[in-house]
Amino acid sequence: MDTEIVLEKQRKFFDAGSTLPLGVRAGALKKLYRAVRNNEDKLLAALTMDLGKGGMEGFMCEVGLVLSEITHMLKNLKGYAATRLVPTPITNFHSLSLIQMQPKGNVLIMSPWNYPLLLTLEPLVNALAAGNTAIVKPSAYAPATSEMIKYIIDETFDPEYVYCVTGGRAENQKLLSMKFDHIFFTGSQAVGKEVLRKAAEHLTPVTLELGGKSPCIIDGSANLRLAARRIVFGKFLNCGQTCVAPDYILCEEYVKDEFVALLKKEIIKQFGRDPLGNKDYGKIINEKHFLRLKKLIDEDKLVFGGRSDKQSLKIEPTLLDSVTWDDAVMKEEIFGPILPVLTFKKIEEVRETVESHAHPLALYIFSKDRDNIAYIMKRCRFGGGCINDVVVHLATPYLPFGGFGESGMGSYHGRAGFDTFSHKKSILDKKQWLDLPMRYQPYKKLYEAMLRMFLK
Numbered sequence: 250m251d252t253e254i255v256l257e258k259q260r261k262f263f264d265a266g267s268t269l270p271l272g273v274r275a276g277a278l279k280k281l282y283r284a285v286r287n288n289e290d291k292l293l294a295a296l297t298m299d300l301g302k303g304g305m306e307g308f309m310c311e312v313g314l315v316l317s318e319i320t321h322m323l324k325n326l327k328g329y330a331a332t333r334l335v336p337t338p339i340t341n342f343h344s345l346s347l348i349q350m351q352p353k354g355n356v357l358i359m360s361p362w363n364y365p366l367l368l369t370l371e372p373l374v375n376a377l378a379a380g381n382t383a384i385v386k387p388s389a390y391a392p393a394t395s396e397m398i399k400y401i402i403d404e405t406f407d408p409e410y411v412y413c414v415t416g417g418r419a420e421n422q423k424l425l426s427m428k429f430d431h432i433f434f435t436g437s438q439a440v441g442k443e444v445l446r447k448a449a450e451h452l453t454p455v456t457l458e459l460g461g462k463s464p465c466i467i468d469g470s471a472n473l474r475l476a477a478r479r480i481v482f483g484k485f486l487n488c489g490q491t492c493v494a495p496d497y498i499l500c501e502e503y504v505k506d507e508f509v510a511l512l513k514k515e516i517i518k519q520f521g522r523d524p525l526g527n528k529d530y531g532k533i534i535n536e537k538h539f540l541r542l543k544k545l546i547d548e549d550k551l552v553f554g555g556r557s558d559k560q561s562l563k564i565e566p567t568l569l570d571s572v573t574w575d576d577a578v579m580k581e582e583i584f585g586p587i588l589p590v591l592t593f594k595k596i597e598e599v600r601e602t603v604e605s606h607a608h609p610l611a612l613y614i615f616s617k618d619r620d621n622i623a624y625i626m627k628r629c630r631f632g633g634g635c636i637n638d639v640v641v642h643l644a645t646p647y648l649p650f651g652g653f654g655e656s657g658m659g660s661y662h663g664r665a666g667f668d669t670f671s672h673k674k675s676i677l678d679k680k681q682w683l684d685l686p687m688r689y690q691p692y693k694k695l696y697e698a699m700l701r702m703f704l705k
Contacts, residue, residue, distance in 0.1 A: 250412075274326060278319050286316070289312055306529065311365075322667070338703075360372075389417040430453070434455065441459045460584070460656060460657075465495035476615040481516055483640035488531035501593060509570060513553045524566055536562065614636055649661070
């Protein structure tokens with residue numbers, strides 16, 4: 250079906266008030282929940298086909314998080330949608346001040362290939378809970394998962410409510426030329442800029458979930474063994490193709506050698522001595538990205554891993570040491586299983602390093618020194634992050650997830666997601682039994698004195 254026709258049908262569906270009742274929204278979420286559960290095995294198989302994800306990783310990082318977000322929304326829908334009463338100043342006596350949550354309308358959700366199920370359906374859950382219609386465009390780079398998403402949406406919803414468009418660049422361009430009430434995009438900074446340019450033609454509000462070089466700071470007081478364990482998990486999850494994965498290590502100089510040794514041991518412990526043969530270790534999405542990543546591995550600075558298999562598109566968990574910002578691996582977001590290690594001597598150097606580069610999507614610090622932690626958390630600008638862990642901050646619906654500056658704008662998950670797809674309409678309900686004369690001409694000195702007293 251032509252997308253312009255679909256969008257026109259969705260406008261009529263929304264204008265009729267069809268999505269406004271909370272019962273309709275809850276019903277849509279329940280139908281989506283059942284569809285995901287009923288197709289769980291097929292979804293996990295699709296994720297394995299596209300990204301080499303094992304069943305445990307596919308459920309933990311995609312299917313399970315989608316189900317969790319639906320459950321959270323169903324539990325909190327009534328409260329999130331409720332009109333809120335806020336204080337009213339004396340100058341508007343006697344009135345009620347209200348904030349009414351209104352759906353934005355017809356939204357476009359464009360998702361990436363690295364977490365193709367999660368990053369398509371989670372914003373869709375938020376959009377439906379907020380009372381919108383949606384056109385969903387999953388990535389062509391994850392074809393098996395995209396086809397499953399389309400199958401689930403086609404079987405679950407009428408096109409006038411939710412519609413899935415598959416395809417590549419031509420379909421993206423056509424969708425971006427159309428007028429929506431909100432665009433939600435997850436992907437690269439380069440494409441994000443194009444989305445923003447296209448949206449500006451219609452003055453369409455946009456949520457951009459992008460990426461960047463997310464630092465992971467290790468100071469001398471850290472529990473190095475635990476830090477190594479958690480970093481290896483978060484960095485090499487999905488073969489490093491995670492937007493909030495630690496992009497590089499900033500390690501205090503005097504513990505660097507010990508920490509690198511622990512990273513090596515932990516990689517072997519988690520992935521075995523032959524990660525390329527580990528069925529639960531993922532693969533690079535395609536040959537283009539595989540070849541890009543291979544060029545980032547400097548043999549002179551390689552201290553662990555580095556082997557690859559072009560046929561299976563796998564690259565071992567790889568460590569690079571003695572890295573500087575002049576190296577190729579530090580010129581772009583890595584988005585793969587390569588972990589460079591840089592050092593610092595004073596915590597102030599860390600702030601200078603982070604703040605002198607594009608604002609990252611995530612930042613992580615491992616430390617027992619509360620002064621160091623407070624300094625970095627207060628003085629560095631980034632989307633979100635963890636203290637003494639990595640990645641897991643995105644797994645809670647109670648924390649808004651989103652970027653800052655070059656790493657994105659806007660946020661979602663839980664209430665933040667509901668708010669993203671809603672307009673907070675301000676309403677002043679003025680009572681009629683009293684009408685103060687001081688605002689009307691002719692102005693009198695008494696009224697001016699009273700007004701100054703109220704407004705000071």
